[in-house]
Amino acid sequence: MIPTPDTSHLTARDYEQVYEPAEDTFLLLDALEADADRLKELNPTICLEVGSGSGCVTSFIGGILGPSVLYLCTDINPHACRCTYLTGVQNKVNIHVINGSLAAPLQSRLSHKIDVILFNPPYVPTTEDEANVAQSSRNIGGSWSGGSDGMQVTNMLLDSVANLLSPKGHFYLVVLKQNNISRILQHMDELYHLEGEIVLQRRAGREHLFIVRFIRQGRSTVE
Secondary structure: OOOOOOOOOOOOOHHHOOOOOOHHHHHHHHHHHHOHHHHHHOOOOEEEEEOOOOOHHHHHHHHHHOOOOEEEEEEOOHHHHHHHHHHHHHOOOOEEEEEOOOOHHHOOOOOOOEEEEEEOOOOEOOOHHHHHHHHHHOOHHHHOEOOHHHOHHHHHHHHHHHHHEEEEEEEEEEEEHHHOHHHHHHHHHHHHOEEEEEEEEEEEOOEEEEEEEEEEOOOOOOO
């Protein structure tokens, strides 16, 4: 079993501003652990986590893939960027953190070059206004307020993933049952020729959470 990253350096005050690792985080960690051999066989060079929050997820995959990978994280919340960096230091993973919206700072420079993309988005259905305020405020509200169907922010990233993924790339997405998973799968298949598969699911209280893995069509095995 791969140990959960040490986040003991983060305080209650940090978690007033940054999303604390919870059931959705741990479900993503479990999916990555289950795919550990698959991910190692990719021989990835670049891993990107969008909306890294505490930095727990990238520190975890860093423990799987080791120091040869370039670990990039983005977050719109500057305090989350600081926490992500410190969590990397705490767990001996060299994380390069960018304060920005989704993957916008990387679109042109890293087109078709990212081997692993991770995204635990703000998936809770809210009003569009609430989601817009949360994103513009660049604070903890942006980590959960998902707008209409909980997909307002997620859809923005989904429309850029195909441009970012390398030919062998894997994209892991956390979704809620209410996010309409079948529609997400159809959208990514028809528009971007990315095949999606539910690799893990779990109920957490009233939430039914899923991890979906996307790869390019026709690429059923690791090259």
